[in-house]
Amino acid sequence: MTTHFAPVDPMVQDAFTEICNIGTGRAASALSDMIDRKITIDVPRIEYFTIQQGSPFKDLENLLTVQVSQSFSSAISGKAILLLSKQGAVKLGQLLMGELDAGDAFGDSEQGAMLELGNIMIGSLIGSISNALDLACDYGLPDIQLKGADSLSDFSSDASDFFIIVRARLHIDAEDIQSYLILVLHPDQFDNLILRIHQLVEDS
């Protein structure tokens, strides 16, 4: 299934990419501090899709994934998710715990570390959006699950909900870890987000 690109004004798209770029840059910097390694990150690619269009995560098909999710509410409300392949999460979990070469162990300690990392990465993205759009979000508690990427529809209460995917490839040492930060928004919340970014562009 092809990923759907929502009809977003190019200036709005550019502004939103820049806001997300700040958020993912901060997330990478936070991760770098946590694992004490240099991390570089590509400029994020932003895509939009609805569950009706099928999964855009071709690279994660049939793989177990780690999903850290957290709800947020303000003038714009929704859910934010950090999605990684289990393999990528194991690598990050072991780097966080300082337990390299621990096989593919992903026990309670690694999951606790990944939950905190997800909280920080989600906070970096939502915080950047919130600061740029002058919002004040309240957060729910983060949650971690190991599931297939096709289970993302569980985060949606309506088939028309928009999934905004921020693809951010993390380069750590010689390895690349593909991470996805995903916002799940009801259509009226999505419209509100686009409207606010539009206003930001007009005011600048």
Added chain:
Amino acid sequence: MNDSIPRIAVVDDSAFFRSQVKKLLRSIYDEVDIVEFTDGQQAFAALPNDTFDFVTLDVVMPHMTGIQLLEALRLHHPDFNTPILVISADIQESTRKACAAAGAAGFIDKPFKREAVIAILDQLGI
């Protein structure tokens, strides 16, 4: 800091993050007495009845958030004057302002840098 062993409360629902804070505090002080709380409610019940040099506090926690704890301490225990450092992944300006308004002595982003924590502790004279 006086000559006695510093006594510090760490309030965070993440076991991973509490271990990071403990590691940091043990790298700053030769000896330190650390008491852990896993949510705001637990901390609210204990903090006013104990003596600490300072408290580190997360914002997003079950039962009672960090901001709710700050507000509850101010409302129900106005004499409680132990410095509280908020350490949070929530980087919103609105959250920083809300913490400051509710009486937080300082705000540090997660993940913290050792130097940043030491600078704030120096600044606060603790």
